[in-house]
Amino acid sequence: MKKKIELRFELIANFLNNFFPVSKELVQHLASISYFKEVKGGSIILKIGDRCSNVYLIKKGIVRGFVKIGNKEITSWITCENELATSISSFFTNKISKENIQSLEESTLLVFDNVNLDLVFKKFPEFNEVVRKILQLYYSQAEERAYITRLPRAIDKWNYLFINLNKFIHRVPLKYTASFLGIRIETLSRIRSLIIKG
Amino acid sequence: MKKKIELRFELIANFLNNFFPVSKELVQHLASISYFKEVKGGSIILKIGDRCSNVYLIKKGIVRGFVKIGNKEITSWITCENELATSISSFFTNKISKENIQSLEESTLLVFDNVNLDLVFKKFPEFNEVVRKILQLYYSQAEERAYITRLPRAIDKWNYLFINLNKFIHRVPLKYTASFLGIRIETLSRIRSLIIKG
DNA sequence: GAGAGAGATTGACAAATGTCAATAAATTTC
DNA sequence: GAAATTTATTGACATTTGTCAATCTCTCTC
Structure with missing residues (x-):
């Protein structure tokens, strides 16, 4: 079982180094001032x-x-x-x-x-x-x-999201996706059924 | 008459120092690599x-x-x-x-x-x-x-812009403001006349 | 100051989306 | 696995905004 500070260190190091290599000391310091x-x-x-x-x-x-x-x-x-x-x-x-x-x-x-x-x-x-x-x-x-x-039309918003930013689409209830697109859940529901029907 | 590099220096120094004090050397360097x-x-x-x-x-x-x-x-x-x-x-x-x-x-x-x-x-x-x-x-x-x-309604967009971000409103044709709000110029025109009439 | 052109307004109508209600489907809880 | 709760779908209708066309206003140019 890893200690909590090690978990914090790993999470921070992994995140930051994706952007730019950072020193161990910086990561250690960040681990010391953060908490889960x-x-x-x-x-x-x-x-x-x-x-x-x-x-x-x-x-x-x-x-x-x-x-x-x-x-x-x-x-x-x-x-x-x-x-x-x-x-x-x-x-x-x-x-x-x-x-x-x-x-x-x-x-x-x-x-x-x-x-x-x-x-x-x-x-x-x-x-x-x-x-x-x-x-x-x-x-x-x-x-x-x-x-x-x-994007002015609901269907364009949905399509764009589906193609480009679909990371979370299958992980949250549709109502949040609708809310993210700035449309009503009923509208999204209708759009989806139109797309399915072709 | 100031030299162009002086104009560049002043503009950059003025802009950056609003955010955080920077060295003269940095500003000079930025002036040297930029052009009008x-x-x-x-x-x-x-x-x-x-x-x-x-x-x-x-x-x-x-x-x-x-x-x-x-x-x-x-x-x-x-x-x-x-x-x-x-x-x-x-x-x-x-x-x-x-x-x-x-x-x-x-x-x-x-x-x-x-x-x-x-x-x-x-x-x-x-x-x-x-x-x-x-x-x-x-x-x-x-x-x-x-x-x-x-904001879901055109009138709310206009009001919010008017109250919070009106810096450019009086400087550009209304059609650009409408476009900024994501609404048609006709819609903005109607909203404005409604507001004027009370 | 007449004419051209861009910008803004207004009206009639169309299209898209929202709203409300009923119901179905899926998920959670016990 | 039945009941309860949340989530999603569908229909009827209301509301908002878009579209297109006509007109008006304002500037700018000559």
Whole structure:
């Protein structure tokens, strides 16, 4: 049985080295300031109106961000193992969050805190470089998601998602996929049956 | 009359120091690898399908990014003086661009090239830190724009834009604002007249 | 200041999606 | 494995937005 700190070390090293090679010392330090958090499926991890001071590295499970418009929910993103999750504009600008974060399965998250991370940048300048590369990729992926929301027809959104970003499609109930596409579950249902019928 | 390199130096120093103090040497180097480009209003600066190897710092003018869906244009962003513009996912991942970039006025752009910038990161590690901070803000702002696209009703989009992001509203023809909101110019026109009538 | 051209408004109608309700299917819980 | 709960489908209808065409307004140019 591995110690918890070893699990944290491995998860962080694996994640960061995908972007850019980092020193063992940096990873050790990050492991020392982070902790695992276990949440049940359906848990609200961040509430609209709160400030988001954490970023989560998903060890296990699947997590979404969603905004509320009136009484409706619109999912901004859905992500799973070995990816980061946070409320971007709240985390980076310290404003209150416009989105909720919620687990869609029982999940294990590695939690990093804003304040601790700021100190890491001071102590390990190399951290700037790897985080820059992470931001570049995540920003690109966010633009990709935004592209879907700009497609004017529901069927185009579904097709684009199905072809390009289908990682989570078979893992979450369709209602979340519909919400991610910004359409009603009934609309998605009709589109799917049209596609099946040809 | 200032020399061109002085103009470039000032523009870059002013832009970067807003995010994080940087060395004079870094700014000088950036000034030495960049050049001004003048474009007329309506010029296409980047075409869909091309790779975007440049990032532009706008000295004067106003610029938009837009995607084409069928025969329609949807504006992803509009930005002006002292802001950066590029095709994010193409610039960062070297994929072909899904968006056009176009000037909406006669504009002066300071051009930085991908390859040169990569060398700057090697030569000036401090550049990673300031770029990280820039990315954090721009990523946050992109999420803010994406929030608008997720609002389900046209009137909510207009109201949100009007209250929160009205920087360019009075500077570009309404048709670009409509396109930015992902709605038809006729729909925006009707919404505006409804609002005026109360 | 007449004419051209772009931008904006308005009306009539079409198309797409949302809403609400009923029901079916799948999954979870005991 | 039966009951309960969640998820998905389908139908009827309402609402919103898009489409197309006509017209108006504003700028710019000559």
